[in-house]
Amino acid sequence: MKKSQLFVLSMASGLLLVASWPVSPFTFCIFFAFVPLLWVAHSTTKIRTFIGFAFLSLLIWNVGTTWWIWNSTELGSIAAMIANSVLMCIPLWGYFKLRNKSNSLLSYVGWIVYWMLFEWIHLNWQLSWPWLTLGNVFATHPNWVQWYAITGVSGGTLWILLVNILFFQLLQKYKREKSFPAALAFAVAAAVAIPLIIGYLSIPAVTNHQPNYNVVIVQPNIDPYQKFESLSTQTQIEHLIHLSDSAINPQTVLVIWPETALPEPVIQQELNNSSIYRPVLQFVQQHPKLTLLTGLESYVLYGNEKATPTAHALPNGQYYDAYNSAVVIRAGQPNQFYNKSKLVPGVESLPTFLNFMGPVFEKFGGTTGGYGRDTAAVVFTETNNPYKMAPIICYESIYGAYVAEYVKKGSNLLTIITNDGWWGNTPGHLQHLDYARLRAIETRKFVARSANTGISAVIDPAGRILTQTKYNQPALIRYNIPVTSGHTFYVKWGDWLYKMAAFMALLV
Structure with a gap:
């Protein structure tokens, strides 16, 4: 691809990420927001070229969703958005390097676990800024993610990355074969629908209990x-x-x-x-x-x-x-x-x-x-x-x-x-x-x-x-x-899914 085409694709990823973020009504865009950026990765062999375009996508995402920090600190907002965009490039750098050294499946697994490891670190180190943790994107649609009582937001991050990979594979197949393979199309639909169905089936009943306090x-x-x-x-x-x-x-x-x-x-x-x-x-x-x-x-x-x-x-x-x-x-x-x-x-x-x-x-x-x-x-x-x-x-x-x-x-x-x-x-x-x-x-x-x-x-x-x-x-x-009792699986085990991803990232 020409650099102008790669530029358009990287812009598209950034804008789709912005469009999906609360409080925008276009949350569903998150399921294919990374697809243009994945296309950039598969259209160049130069790491510097890919990281440059990845940084552009991520900077658009950071600026487009957290620009309001400017109202409280001007220099600080610029530093935060640039720094966060640079940090987000690290798991993508790992994915690109892995893609050139191994098969597609391992590189996709690598991207998922690298990104989840990055989010976990970003939740716990001294420069923590987890505002754009991918799983936060469903905050305006709590019925979609009632299973966060088990996984926390890390489950949402895993869901998003997996669906983006499947969407990208589907488009690649279509480009080569000029048709959508039924099995892969079904996998994409199932990957989107099954967590949604589980979410709606997990909604707790509305309590009618009215305490006297x-x-x-x-x-x-x-x-x-x-x-x-x-x-x-x-x-x-x-x-x-x-x-x-x-x-x-x-x-x-x-x-x-x-x-x-x-x-x-x-x-x-x-x-x-x-x-x-x-x-x-x-x-x-x-x-x-x-x-x-x-x-x-x-x-x-x-x-x-x-x-x-x-x-x-x-x-x-x-x-x-x-x-x-x-x-x-x-x-x-x-x-x-x-x-x-x-x-x-x-x-x-x-x-x-x-x-x-x-x-x-x-x-x-x-x-x-x-x-x-x-x-x-x-x-x-x-x-x-x-x-x-x-x-x-x-x-x-x-x-x-x-x-x-x-x-x-x-x-x-x-x-x-x-x-x-x-x-x-x-x-x-x-x-x-x-x-x-x-x-x-x-x-x-x-x-x-x-x-x-x-x-x-x-x-x-x-x-x-x-x-x-x-x-x-x-x-x-x-x-x-009212007051409620009992502990959810997430309360008992915390960020267990992030920890599993960290272990898998080390193996990869």
């Missing part, structure tokens, strides 16, 4: 760019309390405020003595049966010892860690804290191997040392409260295996607190909401989602959104959320 979810709609600059903490707290008071009733046992709803940093051990948060404590005292779960900015002092790798030094020689935290506050009970563990690379944390670039990251919205973090999931439990809460903070909700750890530790309600307003009214906050639907399926737990500017929602264990707010409006949800 409820949850109030608060969406204060505070501009995140004013939250830490022009709006006073007192004004924000008054607004949150006013909204909460207008919604709670005698059956309310849990009130949820969003990420960093308490924006003034406070020492965790001294929260109850903080004058600025006295109205919050008084609000809780006035409702002794109520538990408040909220996000806050906090820090912990360590004295003269650098207790953690992320600890910062004060001028007096003492060390501290700053945290993006969640806390539950209840009258007469000690406060429980959880510090966000899955931090946004570059903005909330800096990989240790990039510490020398700290001043650069700081200029586009990050920190030179980053936030401190907890090393494991923490479950909040309170006496006489039926909910065992998983305090999932923002970005953490895209990590299926990590969310499953909360449930493994006893959580019966996934509480997601987030502040999606940094991106404005773009597909970013909609994608983030839809990804939460996948966490509900994987764990078969209800999700209560409190977002500062929206969208807040209640999601059932089948990934159905039962109620939601509008974006960029102060809003409240009061909902009688």
Whole structure:
């Protein structure tokens, strides 16, 4: 093929990937989005040529689906999209090299397991950015993938790659023989249809159980760019309390405020003595049966010892860690804290191997040392409260295996607190909401989602959104959320399919 034809094919793959991604209605395009790129691989013998065109496809995909990052960090968004596109080229490089050294079957197996190994690594290393994990593409169609309760999103990735390979084989056969082989055409249809049928047959029944207790979810709609600059903490707290008071009733046992709803940093051990948060404590005292779960900015002092790798030094020689935290506050009970563990690379944390670039990251919205973090999931439990809460903070909700750890530790309600307003009214906050639907399926737990500017929602264990707010409006949800028991296969075994793919990649 001419380079102009290869260019068109690589563009087509990138655009099909964009067209398939949430919140686009053309999800089905994902089943043949890689076919043009596979055609490029089979039309050139030069690795540099193929990788150049592959990078173009992947860059179009990254820019076309995550361009909204620009609204919060300009230089950072460019760096993230280019870096992610380069990393995605690695499994394709492996596939191309293998194709030139072995038969087609082994090279296809290699591509599948290399890509799945890449996704697994991208979920777990210090520059983790799994927003474009292929299995996330079905987030707007939860009925298609009810079997994520067994496989997690890795099952969706396997499905997509397999169908793309079969489609490509079908087109190759047609080009050579000018007809579609019946057996191969049937295989393509079956590969698409069987998982869909299993998904629809696996939808859990709608529960009619209405408990005699409820949850109030608060969406204060505070501009995140004013939250830490022009709006006073007192004004924000008054607004949150006013909204909460207008919604709670005698059956309310849990009130949820969003990420960093308490924006003034406070020492965790001294929260109850903080004058600025006295109205919050008084609000809780006035409702002794109520538990408040909220996000806050906090820090912990360590004295003269650098207790953690992320600890910062004060001028007096003492060390501290700053945290993006969640806390539950209840009258007469000690406060429980959880510090966000899955931090946004570059903005909330800096990989240790990039510490020398700290001043650069700081200029586009990050920190030179980053936030401190907890090393494991923490479950909040309170006496006489039926909910065992998983305090999932923002970005953490895209990590299926990590969310499953909360449930493994006893959580019966996934509480997601987030502040999606940094991106404005773009597909970013909609994608983030839809990804939460996948966490509900994987764990078969209800999700209560409190977002500062929206969208807040209640999601059932089948990934159905039962109620939601509008974006960029102060809003409240009061909902009688049932609790569910038991563990799914995915909760018990986590990313088992990724681990199998990693082992197979080593064998290949």
